[in-house]
Amino acid sequence: MNTKTLHIKNPSKALLVFAKKLREEKQRNKEKLRSEKDLYFPQK
Amino acid sequence: MSLEKVVPFVSKGGNEYLIEFKIFKPGIDFDVPIIDVSLVLVNSQAISVELSDLFHLSLIIHQYILENDVVLYYYCDDEEVIRSGRHKMLLPQEYRNRLFGHLFNRINSNGLLREEIVFSGDTNKDIHYISLITAETNEKILESIVKEVYKINDK
Numbered sequence: 001m002n003t004k005t006l007h008i009k010n011p012s013k014a015l016l017v018f019a020k021k022l023r024e025e026k027q028r029n030k031e032k033l034r035s036e037k038d039l040y041f042p043q044k
Numbered sequence: 045m046s047l048e049k050v051v052p053f054v055s056k057g058g059n060e061y062l063i064e065f066k067i068f069k070p071g072i073d074f075d076v077p078i079i080d081v082s083l084v085l086v087n088s089q090a091i092s093v094e095l096s097d098l099f100h101l102s103l104i105i106h107q108y109i110l111e112n113d114v115v116l117y118y119y120c121d122d123e124e125v126i127r128s129g130r131h132k133m134l135l136p137q138e139y140r141n142r143l144f145g146h147l148f149n150r151i152n153s154n155g156l157l158r159e160e161i162v163f164s165g166d167t168n169k170d171i172h173y174i175s176l177i178t179a180e181t182n183e184k185i186l187e188s189i190v191k192e193v194y195k196i197n198d199k
Contacts, residue, residue, distance in 0.1 A: 001153040002180070003145065003160060006190055011163040011170070014199035019163055019172040026119045029082045033050070033062045037086035040052040041060050 047077055047112055051104055055097040057090025063104055068117050072192055074185050076178070079114045081105060091126065102147035109156065109177060115185055118144060120173040141173035148177065155179060159186045161193060 008015065051063040061083060068080035083101065109116055120140035127139050134142065141160070148158060161174040176186055 001148055001156045001158050001177075003149075003158040004186075005160040005162065006193065007162045007164065008193070008197055009164045011165055012197045012199060015163060015193070015197040016165055016170055018196050019170075022119045022174070023121060023172070026080075026082065026121045027123070029064065029066065029080070030084045030121070030123070033064055033082065033084045034086050036050075037060070037062065040050060040062055041054075041087065 047079060047114065053101060053104065055090065056094050057092070057097075058087075059085060059089055059093065059097075060087035061101065062086055063101065065108055070192075074115070074188060076182060076185060077114045078117050079108075079112070080117050080119070081108075092128075098143070098147055099150065102151055106148070106151055106153060109179070113179070113182070115176055115178040115182060115189070118175040118177070120144065120175070122169070135168055135171060137171065137173050141175065144175055157183055157186060159190065161190075 011019070047065065047067055049065050051065075053061045053063060055061065064082045064084070066080045066082070068078040070078060105116070120137040122135065122137045125136045125139060127134060127136075131139055145158065145160065148156075156177055157180050159176040161176070163170070163172040165171060176189060178186060
Protein backbone atom coordinates (compact mmCIF):
# COMPACT_ATOMS: atom_id res chain seq x y z
CA MET A 1 0.00 0.00 0.00
CA ASN A 2 1.27 3.43 -0.93
CA THR A 3 1.26 5.71 2.14
CA LYS A 4 1.61 9.48 2.24
CA THR A 5 1.94 11.53 5.38
CA LEU A 6 0.66 15.02 6.04
CA HIS A 7 2.28 16.32 9.21
CA ILE A 8 1.12 19.69 10.49
CA LYS A 9 3.31 21.01 13.28
CA ASN A 10 1.95 23.76 15.50
CA PRO A 11 -1.59 23.44 14.13
CA SER A 12 -3.88 26.45 14.30
CA LYS A 13 -6.48 26.81 17.03
CA ALA A 14 -9.20 26.12 14.46
CA LEU A 15 -7.57 22.85 13.45
CA LEU A 16 -7.17 21.76 17.08
CA VAL A 17 -10.84 22.53 17.75
CA PHE A 18 -11.75 20.45 14.69
CA ALA A 19 -9.55 17.57 15.86
CA LYS A 20 -11.02 17.74 19.35
CA LYS A 21 -14.50 17.30 17.83
CA LEU A 22 -13.25 14.23 15.95
CA ARG A 23 -11.91 12.77 19.19
CA GLU A 24 -15.16 13.46 21.06
CA GLU A 25 -17.20 11.85 18.31
CA LYS A 26 -14.94 8.78 18.38
CA GLN A 27 -15.34 8.53 22.16
CA ARG A 28 -19.13 8.75 21.84
CA ASN A 29 -19.11 6.04 19.17
CA LYS A 30 -17.03 3.72 21.33
CA GLU A 31 -19.24 4.26 24.38
CA LYS A 32 -22.35 3.58 22.32
CA LEU A 33 -20.86 0.36 20.96
CA ARG A 34 -19.92 -0.80 24.46
CA SER A 35 -23.48 -0.16 25.63
CA GLU A 36 -24.79 -2.31 22.78
CA LYS A 37 -22.40 -5.22 23.23
CA ASP A 38 -25.16 -7.62 24.35
CA LEU A 39 -26.82 -7.26 20.95
CA TYR A 40 -23.77 -8.82 19.34
CA PHE A 41 -22.53 -11.04 22.17
CA PRO A 42 -25.64 -12.27 24.02
CA GLN A 43 -24.91 -13.37 27.57
CA LYS A 44 -25.01 -17.15 27.90
CA MET B 45 -26.07 -3.05 0.56
CA SER B 46 -25.93 -0.72 3.53
CA LEU B 47 -22.61 0.96 4.15
CA GLU B 48 -23.23 0.95 7.88
CA LYS B 49 -22.68 -2.22 9.81
CA VAL B 50 -21.16 -3.69 12.95
CA VAL B 51 -19.00 -6.81 12.76
CA PRO B 52 -18.43 -8.85 15.94
CA PHE B 53 -15.11 -10.64 16.34
CA VAL B 54 -13.80 -12.99 19.04
CA SER B 55 -10.04 -13.37 19.39
CA LYS B 56 -8.30 -16.69 20.10
CA GLY B 57 -7.92 -15.63 23.73
CA GLY B 58 -11.65 -14.88 24.02
CA ASN B 59 -11.54 -11.09 23.75
CA GLU B 60 -14.70 -9.74 22.17
CA TYR B 61 -14.45 -6.87 19.70
CA LEU B 62 -16.89 -4.84 17.69
CA ILE B 63 -15.84 -3.23 14.43
CA GLU B 64 -18.21 -0.51 13.35
CA PHE B 65 -18.44 1.06 9.90
CA LYS B 66 -20.44 4.27 10.08
CA ILE B 67 -21.06 7.06 7.57
CA PHE B 68 -19.07 10.10 8.62
CA LYS B 69 -20.35 13.56 7.71
CA PRO B 70 -17.53 16.08 7.97
CA GLY B 71 -19.74 18.94 6.72
CA ILE B 72 -18.23 18.85 3.24
CA ASP B 73 -19.45 16.59 0.45
CA PHE B 74 -16.96 14.44 -1.42
CA ASP B 75 -17.62 12.20 -4.41
CA VAL B 76 -17.60 9.01 -2.34
CA PRO B 77 -18.83 8.43 1.21
CA ILE B 78 -16.43 8.82 4.11
CA ILE B 79 -16.76 5.87 6.46
CA ASP B 80 -15.66 6.09 10.08
CA VAL B 81 -14.28 2.79 11.31
CA SER B 82 -14.17 2.09 15.04
CA LEU B 83 -12.63 -0.89 16.77
CA VAL B 84 -13.79 -1.48 20.33
CA LEU B 85 -12.83 -4.12 22.85
CA VAL B 86 -16.12 -4.84 24.67
CA ASN B 87 -15.09 -7.84 26.76
CA SER B 88 -11.53 -8.62 27.77
CA GLN B 89 -10.51 -12.19 28.62
CA ALA B 90 -6.85 -12.09 27.65
CA ILE B 91 -4.20 -9.47 28.29
CA SER B 92 -2.36 -9.99 25.06
CA VAL B 93 -3.69 -10.20 21.55
CA GLU B 94 -2.13 -12.59 19.09
CA LEU B 95 -0.75 -11.31 15.84
CA SER B 96 -3.12 -13.62 13.97
CA ASP B 97 -6.06 -11.85 15.66
CA LEU B 98 -4.82 -8.44 14.59
CA PHE B 99 -4.28 -9.78 11.11
CA HIS B 100 -7.85 -11.08 11.04
CA LEU B 101 -9.18 -7.70 12.19
CA SER B 102 -7.30 -5.95 9.41
CA LEU B 103 -8.68 -8.43 6.89
CA ILE B 104 -12.25 -7.53 7.94
CA ILE B 105 -11.49 -3.87 7.29
CA HIS B 106 -9.67 -4.65 4.07
CA GLN B 107 -12.60 -6.71 2.79
CA TYR B 108 -14.97 -3.82 3.50
CA ILE B 109 -12.89 -1.45 1.37
CA LEU B 110 -12.78 -3.96 -1.47
CA GLU B 111 -16.58 -4.30 -1.42
CA ASN B 112 -17.40 -0.60 -1.10
CA ASP B 113 -16.24 2.47 -3.00
CA VAL B 114 -15.54 4.64 0.03
CA VAL B 115 -12.82 6.49 1.87
CA LEU B 116 -12.23 4.80 5.18
CA TYR B 117 -11.49 7.20 8.03
CA TYR B 118 -9.82 6.04 11.23
CA TYR B 119 -9.24 8.47 14.09
CA CYS B 120 -6.68 7.11 16.55
CA ASP B 121 -8.13 7.96 19.95
CA ASP B 122 -6.10 8.45 23.11
CA GLU B 123 -7.88 5.94 25.34
CA GLU B 124 -5.34 3.87 27.26
CA VAL B 125 -4.20 0.72 25.51
CA ILE B 126 -1.77 -1.97 26.64
CA ARG B 127 1.63 -1.32 25.08
CA SER B 128 4.54 -3.62 25.68
CA GLY B 129 8.31 -3.18 25.47
CA ARG B 130 9.54 -0.29 23.40
CA HIS B 131 5.98 0.76 22.62
CA LYS B 132 5.40 1.87 26.24
CA MET B 133 6.97 5.21 25.37
CA LEU B 134 4.40 5.91 22.67
CA LEU B 135 1.21 7.84 23.24
CA PRO B 136 -1.90 5.65 22.91
CA GLN B 137 -2.93 7.49 19.75
CA GLU B 138 0.55 7.15 18.28
CA TYR B 139 0.60 3.44 19.12
CA ARG B 140 -2.78 2.90 17.44
CA ASN B 141 -1.57 4.76 14.37
CA ARG B 142 1.56 2.61 14.07
CA LEU B 143 -0.40 -0.57 14.62
CA PHE B 144 -2.98 0.36 12.03
CA GLY B 145 -0.34 1.18 9.42
CA HIS B 146 1.71 -1.90 10.26
CA LEU B 147 -1.25 -4.23 9.85
CA PHE B 148 -2.22 -2.82 6.50
CA ASN B 149 1.33 -3.14 5.29
CA ARG B 150 1.30 -6.83 6.19
CA ILE B 151 -1.76 -7.76 4.18
CA ASN B 152 -1.96 -7.78 0.44
CA SER B 153 -3.25 -4.25 0.07
CA ASN B 154 -2.08 -3.48 -3.44
CA GLY B 155 -4.32 -0.95 -5.16
CA LEU B 156 -4.98 0.98 -1.95
CA LEU B 157 -3.72 4.35 -0.80
CA ARG B 158 -3.26 5.52 2.77
CA GLU B 159 -3.05 9.14 3.81
CA GLU B 160 -1.70 9.52 7.30
CA ILE B 161 -2.54 12.89 8.87
CA VAL B 162 -0.72 14.05 11.99
CA PHE B 163 -1.29 17.23 13.98
CA SER B 164 1.44 18.00 16.53
CA GLY B 165 0.33 20.53 19.10
CA ASP B 166 2.00 21.53 22.35
CA THR B 167 0.42 18.97 24.67
CA ASN B 168 -0.25 15.24 24.38
CA LYS B 169 -3.96 16.00 24.07
CA ASP B 170 -3.17 18.15 21.03
CA ILE B 171 -1.40 15.37 19.16
CA HIS B 172 -3.77 13.68 16.72
CA TYR B 173 -3.38 10.83 14.25
CA ILE B 174 -5.83 10.13 11.45
CA SER B 175 -5.68 7.58 8.66
CA LEU B 176 -7.60 7.65 5.42
CA ILE B 177 -7.59 4.55 3.24
CA THR B 178 -9.15 4.17 -0.17
CA ALA B 179 -8.65 2.70 -3.62
CA GLU B 180 -5.97 4.26 -5.81
CA THR B 181 -8.75 5.39 -8.16
CA ASN B 182 -9.88 7.82 -5.42
CA GLU B 183 -6.53 9.57 -5.13
CA LYS B 184 -8.07 12.93 -6.15
CA ILE B 185 -10.54 12.67 -3.30
CA LEU B 186 -7.72 12.18 -0.80
CA GLU B 187 -6.07 15.27 -2.25
CA SER B 188 -9.33 17.21 -1.80
CA ILE B 189 -9.54 16.15 1.84
CA VAL B 190 -5.95 17.24 2.43
CA LYS B 191 -6.76 20.65 0.90
CA GLU B 192 -9.71 21.01 3.27
CA VAL B 193 -7.43 20.25 6.22
CA TYR B 194 -5.05 23.00 5.09
CA LYS B 195 -8.01 25.39 4.76
CA ILE B 196 -9.05 24.74 8.35
CA ASN B 197 -5.46 25.22 9.49
CA ASP B 198 -5.32 28.58 7.69
CA LYS B 199 -8.39 29.96 9.50
